[in-house]
Amino acid sequence: MKIVIIGAGEVGYNIASRLAHESKAVVVIDQDPQACRRLAEDLDVQVIVGSGSSPSALTEAGIRDTDILLAVTDSDEINITACLLANQLSPLTRKLARLRNEELIPFHSNLKKESPGIDTIINPEVEVVKTIRKLMEVPEARDTGDFLEGKVKYVGIRLDDASPIAGLPLSEFHKRFGNDRPLLAAIIREGEVIVPRGKDSTQAGDLVYFVCETRNLEEKLKLLGVRISPVKKVLIVGGGRIGAQLAKSLEADKIEAKIIESDLDRCHELS
Template identity: 65%
Template sequence: MKIIIVGAGEVGYNIASRLASENKRVIVIDKDQDAVRRLSENLDIQVITASGSSPKVLIDAGIKETDILLAVTDSDETNLVACLITDLISPTTKKFARIRNSDFDPYHDRLKKENPHIDTVINPEIEVVNTIKKLMDVPGAVDVGDFADGQVKYVAIRLDRHSPMAGMRLVDFSSRFGEDRPLIAAIIRNDNVIVPRGSNTVEPGDLIYFVSETQKLEKMLKLFGKKIVPVQRVFIIGGGRIGERLAKRLEKESIKTKIIDSDIDRCHYLSEQMDKAVVLHGDGSDQKLFLEENMGQSDVVVSVTDDDETNILVSLLAKNLGVHDTITRIGKSSYFPLLATIGIEKVVSPRLSAVSSILQNIRKGKVLSDISIFGERGEFIEAIALETSDITNKPLKKLSFPKGAILVCIIRNGQIIIPDGDSVVKPDDRIIMFAVKHAVKKLEKLLTVKLDFF
């Protein structure tokens, strides 16, 4: 598979790194010499220093023989033009455009249906807002995501010593909890990702990723000593596109919202856009302002400025003021391993959202969703089992999954099945798998070559 990426920024760099590690043929085009040099020095890919919206550059890069074009620069206009030119030169090439400006929101469907069309519009900021809202809906969770149109959720919980499952082996879950047992997909312990087997135990301090039917989630959370409490007051630091989208969404749900931004012009704009949210002008890290505005009484503080350091500082200040739940936007992947050690666990990343959106469209076969977790060190993959696949019509205990991969859920005719060794995947089942990063390549290769699945 040949892929051309227009844009060598954080999103371009990280998706190029992922695809190159999976033996995809990757070419990255960008005008920024420093960004291009960074890729060429660190990744085994081809780079071109030029404008990715130039017809000549695209032709010279081999766009006519390219399977997918990813236009992921910071300029919506450049991304749109790159896709338009590609459609004129190579109509069969799939085109993905990163478009962040909310002015384009009403036109996403038309861009995908009308010529020159775009196969996929990627707006990571919309996904970030969705993720923030999911985290608010499950206050005890560190991470939350949906499968099967919301019928199934994955949730990450930090296990404490009071949980009835602390110290238990996974093989004993069935006899202890019966059919209402959680399906453990991954255990994060001492910064290591463990794909669990029956003999593994769950220990206090572990970060546990489990899968549950949405309607049974509250019951599952009780096993972890957590309960769902409705959010009533939210404090948002940063009035950019994410902060604005989030505030508007919270307004619709009658959640009391305050939003702070340091740019007075932006504050004037936000005050005109909001119906109920209170807009404040000030420094997002000003503790005096926080005290004056009673931040400590907020249920959740969400820090989504464009500066990672400010967001980290705000979350720490909020926790110091007694706020139980903080959600922090982080752009730099180098920060992820450090955050949990300082007490910041609920993290959202536009870059990771963009990578997940791109991967689910690049994976071969009927992949419905592809979600990266824990700093991209693991992936949930939701897909449709094909009739020709070797994964079907055999008990799971007779199948050989790559080390580091596990089948966590089967969905058949709307019924949620927690699999065991005797479970059988049937054609057209939805299946959800989890794999650590190094196993994804082996899993895709196995399924593609032998099963024609991905």
């Protein structure tokens, strides 16, 4: 698989490092010669000094035989232009863009469906807010996420001594819970990942991941001794972009939110 990355900053560097270790063919384009030199010295990747919004730089990178383009510079304009040009030069290449400007959020759908035809748009602040909101759905959870457009959820719960399944072998789950037994996907114990089998037992202190249909989440949590209490009031420390986005998200769901911010001018903006 060949991947072209636009941007050799911290985000681009870390992505390139991960992909290079997975033996992917990686090409990185950036205008900063020092950032390019750092990549060339540290990683087994091809580096091109140039702008990701330049057709010649994209052509030199071999965009026409590239599987995925990742536009992750600090400039939304360059990222959008890179995807636009890639769409013209290589329509079959999948395009991912990092876009941070809040004003572009309402246009994400159009940027995907129409030109420049971006397949995936990532706004870091929006993703953080989504993660926080997911964790708020299950305050006891250490981790949570979903599959199949939200129809299936995975949740990570830390077991304590009072948990109904602490010390219980998986082979006993059916006897204890019947067909409603929780489906355990993984157990994290002292940093070790355990794929649970019938003879394995859960222990207090384990981080247990289970999977269920979203509609059955509350029922499964009760089996684990966890009850969901709806969040009604939230205090947000920090009125930056993430804090503001989170407050808007909560307000849309009629959850009362208060923000603590030390910058008086920012407070006036938020109010």
